[in-house]
Amino acid sequence: MRVVGFVGPSGTGKSHRAVWVARERGIDFIIDDGLLIRGAQIIAGTSAKKEKTKISSIKRALFTDDEHANDVKTAIRQYNPEGILILGTSDGMVEAIAKRLEFPEISEKVYIQQVATDFEIKQALTTRKEQGKHVIPVPTFEIKKDFSGYFLDPLQIFRRKGKGSFQLIGEKSVVRPTFSYLGNYTISDYTIYQIVDYVASNIEGVNKISRFRVENHPEGIYIEMDLVLVYGCRIKSLLREVQKKVIDEVEKLTALNIKSLNLTAKSLVLDPQKVLDARRSDWAT
Known part of the structure; x- marks a missing residue:
């Protein structure tokens, strides 16, 4: 199994570009924030976006919980993918995830600066900081059942086919987790x-x-x-x-x-x- 790391600081737009980076390398499987994703479907895992604090979110993304890690390892053995893309905020993070899930050594690393301009990265950071938005690279219908009570929006991705003509090539989901705000919220x-x-x-x-x-x-x-x-x-x-x-x-x-x-x-x-x-x-x- 070929393992590729996709590295960039939090909020720089990795999840937004993950599917494109994977497709460019002929990879169908992605590890992102505690989830194992294949195409537009979540295969296994639990999203770190559901955690109540940043610390617990990081632990979830690193698969520190044995049951969580075993769930993903079982799915990997079942599907036996030829390649997998791991998203992380640093070299150390993608390496730690690969080790925790017992993957082979990472053969390639892609950095956010290679696939996004400085302006795009700055724009993504501003959106994360001011609006607390996080992207999950799957359609909204795929995760809606697991994100009750979270602010959730679909994000459709189009490709220009010609003058004034666009083709829908995929959909991602924007969530605003509890830990993005100062405290929790409750709807009575x-x-x-x-x-x-x-x-x-x-x-x-x-x-x-x-x-x-x-x-x-x-x-x-x-x-x-x-x-x-x-x-x-x-x-x-x-x-x-x-x-x-x-x-x-x-x-x-x-x-x-x-x-x-x-x-x-x-x-x-x-x-x-x-x-x-x-x-x-x-x-x-």
Whole structure:
């Protein structure tokens, strides 16, 4: 197995360029921040971006945990790649990762200055420092399930084909981990309820939420709620509409993954306006 190291200080754009560097060398497998990646898929490992502190993030990236390291080593034996690219912030880091995962000696090292201009590196450092953005070289759908509660954005990469013509060649994900900020953040259950209540109450046919329950888990949240609907609505299609709009809005505003949203049509009420119109019609006759 041919092992190549890709070296550059933190925040200089290594993950952004990793796929290109690997392709240029005919390599399909990448080790980046605790993950083993093949193409657009995470094969094994746990992302260092999920750690709560910088120290624990570094330990995760170095595979200091035996279970974590063994998980990746097992996957490597299974896939038996011809080559692998290791990302690290220094020569020592890529060498330590290679040793920890029992790889052969590193045959080549690529440095960020060889594949990015000084301006691009400076721009990447500014983005990391001011916005706390980190890139993971896989599509957002691949990691979304593991990053509930993290601010997450897709980053599409295009190649110019001609004048005014571009081809989509890949997608990466931008995350803002907890350790990028001064302290942790928490989204309370009541905040989630307020979002859900606002969305649901603005859907025609919904009178109110009569019961609301949310459970937080590392992989996402589980919501149960009972609704009071307006008599005359199409109950099944209305519940589907509520479910879709609530999921879209909560995930957009909080970055939390909704693992399930169970709705129950608990009761019906008459539309007061329709009752009044009916009475006026009776009075007129």
